[in-house]
Amino acid sequence: MSAATSPSERRVSARIGAISESATLAVDAKAKALKAAGRPVIGFGAGEPDFPTPGYIVDAAIEACSNPKYHRYTPAGGLPELKAAIAEKTLRDSGYEVEPSQVLVTNGGKQAIYEAFAAILDPGDEVIVPAPYWTTYPESIRLAGGVPVEVVADETTGYRVSVEQLEAARTERTKVVLFVSPSNPTGAVYNRADTEAIGRWAVEHGLWVLTDEIYEHLVYGDAEFTSLPALVPELRDRCIVVNGVAKTYAMTGWRVGWIVGPKDVVKAATNLQSHATSNVSNVAQVAALAAVSGPLDAVAEMRTAFDRRRRTIVRMLNEIDGVLCPEPEGAFYAYPSVKGLLGKEIRGRRPADSAELAALILDEAEVAVVPGEAFGTPGYLRLSYALGDDDLVEGVSRLQKLLGEARD
CATH class of the missing domain: 3.40.640.10 (Type I PLP-dependent aspartate aminotransferase-like (Major domain))
Known part of the structure; x- marks a missing residue:
């Protein structure tokens, strides 16, 4: 928008127009839309427990x-x-x-x-x-x-x-x-x-x-x-x-x-x-x-499941060449570095940053992850492990297969 634009011509205020959409909610919405369209997308985007409210x-x-x-x-x-x-x-x-x-x-x-x-x-x-x-x-x-x-x-x-x-x-x-x-x-x-x-x-x-x-x-x-x-x-x-x-x-x-x-x-x-x-x-x-x-029984049950999934996702991610995933000690997110994959050829594409890599992963593996650009640190992906064990293993297995094809 031009600096010379008069107030009456501005349809959205500069203050609100500068706000970015929530990247995590956007990824989750896209994953759900693709699933609704019949695609077998597995979403690691949203940070929400897969358990019902007690x-x-x-x-x-x-x-x-x-x-x-x-x-x-x-x-x-x-x-x-x-x-x-x-x-x-x-x-x-x-x-x-x-x-x-x-x-x-x-x-x-x-x-x-x-x-x-x-x-x-x-x-x-x-x-x-x-x-x-x-x-x-x-x-x-x-x-x-x-x-x-x-x-x-x-x-x-x-x-x-x-x-x-x-x-x-x-x-x-x-x-x-x-x-x-x-x-x-x-x-x-x-x-x-x-x-x-x-x-x-x-x-x-x-x-x-x-x-x-x-x-x-x-x-x-x-x-x-x-x-x-x-x-x-x-x-x-x-x-x-x-x-x-x-x-x-x-x-x-x-x-x-x-x-x-x-x-x-x-x-x-x-x-x-x-x-x-x-x-x-x-x-x-x-x-x-x-x-x-009330009691904290429900969170204790969830924590046990998250802990199991945490160890599984870290192990599986670290089995991928070019991926380095520290073990998270809390919450329910893994945040692996994927800098070792950037610029490499994967199915005819060479992602230059983690946003392009996340888009490639969604297109080719039907797995939704959030790129590190959303969190101020390009070169990483965020994966929530607050989803079922079977979906978690299937989703990361798809990542292993796809990213294992990376070539110089």
């Missing part, structure tokens, strides 16, 4: 549908009983003690992330974003007027950034550092010492931290989830935690997330939500109340 949670929602109490507006910041339950759950699961007034219930984790950034960022404020990153983080920062500053980690460090890297990226405009462990898209988990070091560095420089804890219960082997504000109490007045029920309870479609943070920030974000969406669906909130108040 029955007791569904039952609570069904009961709520019949209760006139939930047919009306409720407080924009969330049902009081759910906010209290989230505070109790936060103490139970991470050792972080908060009050219900420090909780805002949102329409999923994405709204929580955007509203958190919108509440604390002014135009030009910088946010340090470790890469590979989930696609929504930089878009939310830009929408809030901030400037994402990427700090890249690769497979040699298990996709974990160091304090030295963060310090090198810090400027006088830096206000926030993003911290995500376990990570989407890499499955990286920071150990206790590294988590504490990052927290103390943030305290030393008076920085805010936004920490996404939505994969807190999905860690494997010797890896351990640690909550940053619980580990570094001095950070609590400048720390915002985002979380939700989507991954732990297989509730991606229910759209319930939350913010936990300082009262003034939560109040500001609540004011924003009161104008943007009002309250989250009451039926979904009641379902979330049953989830966070």
Whole structure:
């Protein structure tokens, strides 16, 4: 669009026109469309458990549908009983003690992330974003007027950034550092010492931290989830935690997330939500109340399955020449480097980057993966292993067959 274009001629605002479509949702939508057209596509794109929402949670929602109490507006910041339950759950699961007034219930984790950034960022404020990153983080920062500053980690460090890297990226405009462990898209988990070091560095420089804890219960082997504000109490007045029920309870479609943070920030974000969406669906909130108040048996069952699939997908991917896949310690994603395949001939094509390789894989093997370009690091692919065991083995077997044909 020309800089000389008058406001009346602009059909879409520059702010919204600059937003990229969610790459993960786009890949998932394309895979589902191809399947609906009769093609045997196997999708590794979407980050959602293949398990149903536990029955007791569904039952609570069904009961709520019949209760006139939930047919009306409720407080924009969330049902009081759910906010209290989230505070109790936060103490139970991470050792972080908060009050219900420090909780805002949102329409999923994405709204929580955007509203958190919108509440604390002014135009030009910088946010340090470790890469590979989930696609929504930089878009939310830009929408809030901030400037994402990427700090890249690769497979040699298990996709974990160091304090030295963060310090090198810090400027006088830096206000926030993003911290995500376990990570989407890499499955990286920071150990206790590294988590504490990052927290103390943030305290030393008076920085805010936004920490996404939505994969807190999905860690494997010797890896351990640690909550940053619980580990570094001095950070609590400048720390915002985002979380939700989507991954732990297989509730991606229910759209319930939350913010936990300082009262003034939560109040500001609540004011924003009161104008943007009002309250989250009451039926979904009641379902979330049953989830966070209930046992963790469902996630334990899912974690066992994910752990099995994790080991299978890593082994099979590393059997492909030109592919290097570190073992993820959390979440449900593998993030292999495919740089060794770029430029090689595969069925008459020479993919120059991972986006072209992902397109080739979909065309030739009917397997949907997300290219690393979506996560700020070209040369990689993200594969979610939150799908059935048989589909996982079949899908990676197709990759082995196709990519095994690569020639110089």
